[in-house]
Amino acid sequence: MSPATVSRVLNKPELVEPETKERVRGAIKALDFQPSAIARGLSVQRTDTIGLVVPGITDLFFGELYRGIERASHESGMKVLLFDAQHARHRAFEGFTFLRQHRVGGIIFTSKVVSEDYDPVLERIGIPVVLALTEATGRTALPAFKVDDVKAVFDAVAYLVSRGHRRVGMITGDMSDDLTGDLRLQGYRAGLEHYGIPYQSSWVETGDYRFTTGYQAMRRLLEHQEQNQLTAVCAASDEMAIGAIRCLHDHGLKVPDDFSVLGFDDLGVAHMTVPALTTIAQPFAEIGERAVQQLVQMIADDTIHASGTYYLPHRIVERESVRALSDLS
Amino acid sequence: MSPATVSRVLNKPELVEPETKERVRGAIKALDFQPSAIARGLSVQRTDTIGLVVPGITDLFFGELYRGIERASHESGMKVLLFDAQHARHRAFEGFTFLRQHRVGGIIFTSKVVSEDYDPVLERIGIPVVLALTEATGRTALPAFKVDDVKAVFDAVAYLVSRGHRRVGMITGDMSDDLTGDLRLQGYRAGLEHYGIPYQSSWVETGDYRFTTGYQAMRRLLEHQEQNQLTAVCAASDEMAIGAIRCLHDHGLKVPDDFSVLGFDDLGVAHMTVPALTTIAQPFAEIGERAVQQLVQMIADDTIHASGTYYLPHRIVERESVRALSDLS
């Protein structure tokens, strides 16, 4: 029988006689025929694939985000093509090229801020791009799904203050390639200000979101502890919070008895540590889902132009790393 | 100019006059031309892509493994197409189909044992398959890259014995879909036997490699602690070891002072916990690299038939969760 018929039983089985349909299906089974997604893609000029660019596949939050992306893609009948930029800016651009050459319908870009240097490529990209865990600062506006970082850290200090802490420090994230570092610091300053606590630069240290730099930042904080008299610290990531706890431990300070630590992310590891981490949870899976839903919509509508930052709710997960200060702070 | 010329400047630039080459390149830049990888794939009947089937992308070891896979693929000019089986057997089979339809040159399959029910699909698959972190038990022999699990756990108990522990328990992994659980238990029994310690079934509990089941397994172990008098436990994964530590902590036992715990994997989290985890390190990245090298070789040789289990070296990473028992055990 003709290739056209085979194609029909695969794609629009209702158009074909039940009997021939069965014959075709039998042959497919018998020959273990695997229709070429490549040829199909070329023919229909569509691959039902969305591209995903992540800064680093080993980042602990990636798995949580991917879970949502996978789920929503599957629901929309989309596959996902992954590109790991390995924390290198030029690799991210390579990723865009790679994905375009593979004719994905659109791209989800993650975590790193999309600044004006992306504009030239974004302007000619021709397919929709949506952002997750970050937002765009260049002149090309892009839809973005994330938590409200400044509000989140504001809430974090509010929480700490409500437990009697006033001398709270901050371990923030990298301010260059990553918008969240800056935003979270803003939230911290806003929080202090709201509670009438004067901001002191010696209360904040910067890391790169990873364990080691969290440890080091905490050590630097401890060097000025005599004058600072901090009782708590907010970290811009769980990993840094865990590093800070480890540092405190190595200096003979018990968490939370002697010092409180608040994380950010609520990764799987947050409940594995001793003490378990009190942290600001980001809804990673939901962010992933929403991002693909938006992207799928744009692909269906054949639009490239959409924008707006959609804030998804964060929440504080209370575990064991923060204690309420009794009476006097 | 003709499409053929464009194709040539892209693929065999040496065959084209410098001047036309420049003109073509100029046009490519100007038009932001993105050659279709789809059309190319169809034309050359090759995609330079290898398929990767993982049981769960959120598994903590996945990132470490992927790092090696990515590196080696990149070196060989291969892309990787990822399929997440989400810990469901039927999803793994779907993955095979998906990858075949996308005409990958070969497949790397991870972690779950490849038992006889894979034989029917493996026999007709037509492309090379190599295993990482697992091996094949069915009649289809496949090349496999992994640590020697029985030797590794044997070494683990030897290590514990050398620190004065004799009453050492085991938290093993799922024995059904995952070969390593069984292998590691064998290593444990062999270790005990070698040191003349009688095996007792009440010394071993089973989990599923995750934190929670590690916690629960430890709790069950503790229920018989009065008669067992264990001083140490080996876990079949870092996550379970961390769960066990947490359980011990909740029962007022300090690690390593009151009880020693040995992990397996050496994931990134192993050095983040308090106490930092002493563990058997698996060379995940190297396993990933070797697997793709083997696969690439098979693709180049156009063979499907290869086999053999290649053991990569494990090692013990000493940190803080095991203490040497002084004098009497």
Added chain:
DNA sequence: TTGAAAGCGCTAACAT
């Protein structure tokens, strides 16, 4: 309801 034919965007063999 099925088949024949053209075309998707490339590459490769052949011709110039």
Added chain:
DNA sequence: ATGTTAGCGCTTTCAA
């Protein structure tokens, strides 16, 4: 050194 042509394996008119 470049252009022409056919064909990769599908889908999709269009015709029967």
